[in-house]
Amino acid sequence: MVLFLAAYPKKENLKDGMIQRIASVDRCFSDVPRVYLSFSTIRAFKRFHKKEGDLIDIYRCHVIFDFFFIISLISKSTKIYIHSLYNVIYSLFYLFFFDKKYIFDAHGVVPEELEMEGRKFSSMIYTKCESFIFSRKKLTVICVTDAMINHFKAKYIHTNAKFVRYSIFPENLYNEQGDQDISNVQNTDKLVNIVYSGNTQKWQNIELMLKIIAENLSYSNYNFLILTGEQSKMQSLVDRYIPSGHHIEVKSVEPEQLFHIYKKSHYGFVLRDDILVNNVACPTKLIEYLYYGITPIILSDNIGDFKKYGYESVQCFNIKGLKSKKSIKNNGIIKMLMSENDKVDLATL
Structure with a gap:
């Protein structure tokens, strides 16, 4: 089972660029059992679950109150596919304890985007998250351009990551x-x-x-x-x-x-x-x-x-x-x- 840290793409949110990327990648896993996991915070206590066909389970879990269930999902997964650094922030504590095979689909350069917007504290937090991801031993990084690959290689010169370019194409x-x-x-x-x-x-x-x-x-x-x-x-x-x-x-x-x-x-x-x-x-x-x-x-x-x-x-x-x-x-x-x-x-x- 592949665990995707992302919201599942739906028709209502397909105008969003990140969701289009998620939908594009999902096509590559059409015959693979997979779980989509996103996180809720203090306002939503009840776990959400929905099946999409025979191979897809969609969960939205509370980041604290569903602790053991989240641990069980990660334990059962053969690999963890992370869509964007934005989906790491709530899962960072859980990922710290698992030596899994990780696929990090970068989508963009999040810390630099946040710094450009003047959100320096957020940029610092996401820099820590990004550094954690690039410290993983079994890591593949998916980038949308060669320019992005070169950016990460220069930024994390000691990483063991394997880099793959996979351009983004909308479903249409x-x-x-x-x-x-x-x-x-x-x-x-x-x-x-x-x-x-x-x-x-x-x-x-x-x-x-x-x-x-x-x-x-x-x-x-x-x-x-x-x-x-x-x-x-x-x-x-x-x-x-x-x-x-x-x-x-x-x-x-x-x-x-x-x-x-x-x-x-x-x-x-x-x-x-x-x-x-x-x-x-x-x-x-x-x-x-x-x-x-x-x-x-x-x-x-x-x-x-x-x-x-x-x-x-x-x-x-x-x-x-x-x-x-x-x-x-x-x-x-x-x-x-x-x-x-x-x-x-x-x-x-």
Whole structure:
């Protein structure tokens, strides 16, 4: 039995990037008995249990009052798969006593993310958690990019960990695989469709994006569309930065509906700063853009491994005169990465 320290992915939470990663990994264990364990604190005393098919048990346990049950789950497991450092904090005490085979799916560089947000105490706590994980003798670390692997190798030079790159792909891409041939897309329409998909977090640089949109409203063939789960908050920002008389559509769609929009889109905003958190990342949004032949509109091109692969992009301060065309090269990069993923058997690590 494989014990996953993570919440089980459900349709209601599949918009979340971490949950999409968990769902993607779960496909690799489809014929393996597995338990998903998440933790509750003082407000929830009753243990939650649900079966999902014949092979999956989902538990939410109280971190203290279910002590012996948690110990029994860990004892029965053949390996422990940890999704993100965020799922270590409550389990750290339990893991300390077990010399198990651990798979740590990093997702991101959590201590550095927290420090960037000004949460120095939290960053210090998670640094301790991360150091504990990298001290394990039987450890495999799954990273989304080679850049992330290099970061951890430099940070923990004495670790015995084995590193594996496994890129993140949303479920909708697997469902669409084989159905998306960019080379057959004909550019018969002069309308240039420019999309943004995401929420209003500070690191998304939404205000900069809206300023750039406002500066390019004179191009009558530019069609801007904003897809977000925070419609009201995003709409208020749009109303603040976009002059009256210009309509920018803001809407929310389900993950399975995205591909209909992406198939018609030519460019997409990904305005990430040139900092470590972004330099090692593999944003779900960027993966989707490239797969559908969308050319990213970027602030920095140093995102994950994509600069190394030579992806096509447009600098955000120069989006004048864009053509309505798809990028065959960007689509090819993602198909290459998907092929590389297929060579990795996570269930046997």
